[in-house]
Amino acid sequence: MDEFDEEGDDLLSSFIEEREETALDFPFPFTPYDVQKKFMENLYLCLDRGQVGIFESPTGTGKSLSLICGALKWLRAYQEKQKRELEELITEGGKTDSPSKASGETDWIAAFVEKKEKQLNVDRAKEKWQELEKQESKLLEIRKRNQNRKRKRENVEEESESDNPRVKAENPELKVKGEGQEDSQEDEDLVPEDYYSDEEVKKEEGSDEEGEGKEDDQSHVTKIYYCSRTHSQLAQFVREIIKSPYGSNTRVLSLGSRQNLCVNEAVRKLNSVSLMNDMCLDLQKNKNKGVDPKDGSEKKRKKISSGGCPFYKQEAMEDLGNQILTEVTEMEQVVTAGRRMKACPFYTARLSLHLAEVVVLPYNILLHRAMREASGIHLQGNIVLIDEAHNLLETINAVYSVVITGAQLTKAHNQLSQYEQRFRCRLKAKNLLYVKQVLFVLNCLIRFLGGQTDEAKQRKEKMESKVLTVNQFLLNSGFDNINLFKVLQYCRKSQISKKLNGFVEKYPNCEVKIAEKPKENMGVSGFLKEIAQNKGNQAENQVMDNSKQREKTVVMRSPLAHIEGFFASLTSANKDGRIVFTKQPLLSESSLKFLQMNPAVHFGEVLSQARSVVVAGGTMQPVDEFKQQLFFAAGIGPERVHEYSCGHVIPPDHLLTLAMKTGPLGVDLDFTFAARENSRLLEELGLIVSNVCNIIPGGVVCFFPSYNYQHLVYQHWQKSGILTKLEKKKKIFQEPKLSSQVEQVLGEYSKTIQRGGSSGTGAILLCVVGGKMSEGINFSDDLGRCVIMVGMPYPNITSPELQEKMQYLNSNFPKDEQGQLPGQVHYENLCMKAVNQSIGRAIRHHNDYATILLLDKRYCRESVRGKLPAWIAKDMQKMDKYGPSIAAISKFFQGKRSAL
Incomplete structure (x- = not known):
């Protein structure tokens, strides 16, 4: 499939020239596609050189497995290289240097300095070697303890959580504590400690940082930090690790908020992250006070210790941590195990972080400096993989707004x-x-x-x-x-x-x-x-x-x-x-x-600390804004940026993409803000959708630029009778306004398509760009035989925030190669990224097929086409007339039916 990636071939050729002595064989659960091999080879090269990568691999090409196998192949090689270099250094240091004939005092001093420096390097290598041996013995002990625990669990009946009064307790003392009490001694914890001077604070903060550094240096493991947008995507990534050849020997850890990891029902029921954080810290505070040796009151000690969290126990958390480090487990499994073992998964994850090799975490924990530090994350010398990174710039801005x-x-x-x-x-x-x-x-x-x-x-x-x-x-x-x-x-x-x-x-x-x-x-x-x-x-x-x-x-x-x-x-x-x-x-x-x-x-801190940072996604176009606004603006030179984009794994005849200028009545498809409410245009749109539904089997997904416009079109079709025509062929579903209803609507949509498979009918789903259906949902096979994009979803140009952003870009960045102002480029990019995410809902695997209809004459512009994913844009057809369009669609699906 060389036609998919000419640029990748060039990169690969240079890679092979530099590494002729090393034949890279990537362990994979099955025979990888050519695009997967090239992806892994380029990823290995990027990590090995310590570069910053932009990797694009369409959904359905096995991007997650390519990331896992490529990155873990590099990690294993790097670990072996570290050991080999340490052994060589220690061996060389043990050899006795032959005495050299010094010609003078200067030579003698230089030789002494050189010898001293060499000995220091050897001493450091020995310390590092001892640290590695200590690590390996600790991990071996953890595996043995975990095996013993599993054997015991098989022989002992598990205690039911519902019968455990300590778990059921809701800590009533904390709910109404101190009400009506005026004891000044009990108010002591509400008064800040004495604050004398700002200089004293700096001194104390410096000592804290030193202490933390010493603790971190005890056991450093080179890590791969993988982050994605949602917890479901993180869980899917962990499942892919389990399926990979590295699933049995990789230490994987999932980080999350208390909202995801807390198992104390008294805290969980608060349903607010901030309230949960406050309550959790209160519970710890009370438990710590209960063991304070300065407190002589036995009665008070008993009362306070009963208010501590029953899951915050060192021994139980160590046992849970041992299980996490010896078995690759999803976050939900960790939470279940935490309940069973009476251990806090939230703090267990942080206690076990230093020994993990792969850490999966949501965007906000990685991107926000305070959250990184609170979680104990240190990026120095480690790898950062950011998946689903198409909206990374907007995400970073949102995190810090x-x-x-x-x-x-x-x-x-x-x-x-x-x-x-x-x-x-x-x-x-x-x-x-x-x-x-x-x-x-x-x-x-x-x-x-x-x-x-x-x-x-x-x-x-x-x-x-x-x-x-x-x-x-x-x-x-x-x-x-x-x-x-x-x-x-x-x-x-x-x-x-x-x-x-x-x-x-x-x-x-x-x-x-x-x-x-x-x-x-x-x-x-x-x-x-x-x-x-x-x-x-x-x-x-x-x-x-x-x-x-x-x-x-x-x-x-x-x-x-x-x-x-x-x-x-x-x-x-x-x-x-x-x-x-x-x-x-x-x-x-x-x-x-x-x-x-x-x-x-803010992202510059991540780039400067990590060894290598890779941003990846199914649709990364347009990539220029990543380079200009994230990498170059943070001081990264062009020579350090590694770009890789591959084609899809589907045959070329499995996708038909049409940019349509007119409808059956000859009305121009102009969905600009000024013209899109024209009744003739709405009628033309209805006829196109109705005719398409008569031809296409299975499911049709139709995206509108906004909820208001979807509602306007729906109301017009209802009055004009187009909805009645549509319903004769396909059942109509609309994207719900409540997130809780999405699963129900998708379930009904899927069942309707399955029931109508034999008769050639199906369903149509009316969605909104940037809504609940435009990201993270796969419309594979019959669920999405056609994706229709109505108009171009440009954001509101009158928004003060958008205008300020465009002005900022115009003042701080140069024009593009076509002479466009960066603010205008940003405005267009916001639109095209939303389009790319929506049309990427179809074609999810090698055997899938679908058609994509872009209903707006503006899609025929070369500047717009250039911002579509390469695998879609290269075969996109511009249709000036409606007749050839509908004929091409009919021919496409006739060919697929005859092939079956």
Whole structure:
């Protein structure tokens, strides 16, 4: 299948020339396709050279197995190379050097220095060798212990989780702890430790870092970090490892959030990551206090230890870790084992991380620096594979973008004010100073949104949205004189948000006390009163229900920790971010958003630390934005970038791609924003879809640019009678608005197609680009014999965020080879990436076949064609007339029927 990859052949030839002495034979579960062999060879070369790779392999070509076998082949070779080099160095160091005839004092000194340096290298090699031997013996012991445990489990009846009172306990002490108590000693954990100076913090933080470094150096294993977008994709990758030749001898670990790994039902039922994190840390805190030797109270010790998490046990977690490291297991299996063994999978994963060879994890843990550090991830010298990376730039920007609402600001200000009033006399001067600074900043942010913290004020302003640079925002909001770096340092060191969280939990009735005059209108005080009438999360839920915003609202007992993230974003370089503020009629619904503009500033840390980084996907076009905005902007030179793109494994006659300019009535297919509501165009579209459904068997998937447009078209077809015609041939399904209904709709769609297989009927599924059906769902075989793309899904050009992004790109990046401004290129790329993901839902394996219909005359432009996946674009036909189009479709499926 040489026709699929001319570029790959060139790369491979240079690879073979450089490695003639080494015949690379990749273990594979079956005979690989040519494109898989070339993929693995190029991946090996990329990792061995420490390059940055962009790898494109269409869905259905076995990309996951190619990544696994190519990367693990390199890892095994690298491990052997390390051992061989250490042995050689130690052996050479053991030989006695023959005395050289020194001609003078200078030669004698040089020889001494050389000998000393050589001895140091030998000593380091011996230490590394001892570390490797220690590692191997530890792993051997782990395997033996795990085998013994399995034998015991076979002979002993497993204890039912439901009968275990420790698991069923919901820790009632934690729910209403301290209510009605005024014991100042019990409030000690709510007061921050003494905070003397910023210099002291730096000194202590430095010592912590040194300690962590020593611990990490004890056992370093070269790792492959594999990350993808969803947990289902990560689970599928682990299953592919199990099926591969490396499944029995590779240590694989799955990292995730508490939401995915926690097994304590009292914590899991909180249904919020932030609340789960807070509760988990509270449980640990209480358990630690229970074993504090300074606490002489036996009664208190017993009470507190009973509040600790029953799954946070060192011995049980070690046993679970041993099982994970000796058997490749999916995350769900780890959670099940954690319940059975009464061990916490979340902390087990972190305890076992240093011995793992392959670590699978979601995007956010890898891409966010704070989450990497919290998870114990060290990228130095390791490999990073980022799969499904087509939206990597947008993902990085989203990870570092922060939204805070007026509701969160007022709630945090109120809580911290109550906290400061209660503990004012017990706070040291430095603590009190910084608490007041945080209150001042919160007050400035509330006022910036048009609110007041001391009186109710009628809000009659209309909705307003504006974008500012970070410096402009700091000046306009009135706290540009505050050193946010020091404020953040204080917040981290004192853990003030955690203390405030405990305060709100312990004194829920003290959360809001407003003694202002009653006002009928909803100002800040009125909003706070509304919160006061509800307890805990009920108040936050009330705010969410009343809000018309569709963005996710952070639900937590105290939002200060989330607001700290916004503070941190304000310390970014002025050119790298923007502040988008939106004023609504109600303060609670107004918002501030930090918009990350430069993903390279954060991804650069990953690129500089890791040995090699590979971004891979089924459709990586257009790749220029990866190189310009991620790699080159982060300081990576063009010579270090390794590109590889392969064709599909299907025969050329298994895919028919048509770009259609007109319909049966001769109306131009112009779905631009200005023309797409034309009734003649809607009628023309209906006739095309109806005629296609008469010809094509099985399932047809039709993508629209937006939900609103899909609804408009559906309503028009309903009135014109086109839906009635469609229903005679295929049952009609629509993409549901709720994610919980997706599986049900897909199930009914699949059953309908299976039932209609013999009669040649089937179903049509109306979807939305960028919706729930456009990514991660496979419409293979009869589920997707035809994919129809209606129009081009360009984003809203009037969006302030998009306009600011385009302006930023125009100011910081050069024009492309065609002279287009980078902002305009970005605008087009957003559209084409969405198109590529949608049309890639069809053709999922070697024997699959389908047709792709691009219904818009703009698809006939060469500039648009160039941004389609190469394996689709190379055989795409431009159809000026409708008749030849429908004839080509009919001929295509007649040929497939006769071949069967």
